[in-house]
Amino acid sequence: MITVALPKGRIANQTLEIFESVFKSEFKFEDRKLILNQGDFRFLMVRNQDIPAYVVEGAADVGVVGLDVLAEHRPDVVRLLDLKIGKCRICVGTVAGKEPDFTQPEIKVATKMPQIAREYFANHAIAAKIIKLYGSIELAPLIGLSDVIVDVVETGATMKQNGLTVTHTIMQSSAHLIANKSSYIVKKEAILDLYEKIASHVNG
Secondary structure (H helix, E strand, C coil): CEEEEEECCHHHHHHHHHHHHHHCCCCCCCCCCCEEEECCEEEEEECHHHHHHHHHCCCCCEEEEEHHHHHHHCCCCEEEEECCCCCEEEEEEEECCCCCCCCCCCEEEEECCHHHHHHHHHHCCCCEEEEECCCCCCHHHHCCCCCEEEEEECCCHHHHHCCEEEEEEEEEECEEEEECHHHHHHCHHHHHHHHHHHHHHHCC
C-alpha cells in the first residue's frame, strides 16, 4: 500500500481529481474523516505545512505539497513531479501608494515564511527584521507592525481588499509530488508506476 499525504482544501480536491482520472475510480473523503483507504492507496488529510514532516518521518510514502513549503522547510525528500495545480506566487506586499524604503538601516517584514523572506532580502543586501506571524498577515503594514509583508498571492484580491499592493514577486509556486527517501527505495516500483501515470496525465 502507498500512503499519500494531501494538504487540506483546494489542492487536495484537485489531487484527488487527478487520481480519479488516472485510476478511473472515485476517491472521496467521507465527512470530516482524515483517512481514506481506496484500493492500494491510503490518503491522509494533513495541514499543508505539516506534509514535509509526514513524508520525511515515513508516516506517508509520498505527499503533495506546494513548492513554497518545500522552499521554506527544505525537507530531505525526493521531488518527483510538478503537478501544475495550486499555482500561486510568493510576493512582497506593502500599503498601496507607499513604496517601501529599502535604504533604511532595517526594514520590518511580517510573514508566515521567515526562511524565504530572510533569504530574499539577504540576497538583495537589504537588512531585514523578520516578524513571524501565523495569520492575518495583511494587517501588519496597516497598523505599523511591519513595513512590508511576504505572503502567498493567488489572485491578489485579498491584498487589494486590504489596501495593499504587490511590489515584488519572490517565486512562483505550484503543488509538487514528493516521496520519502526510504520509501522510494523499498517501494520504488509502485512509486514510479504512480509517478508515470500521474506524469502522463499532467503533461497531457
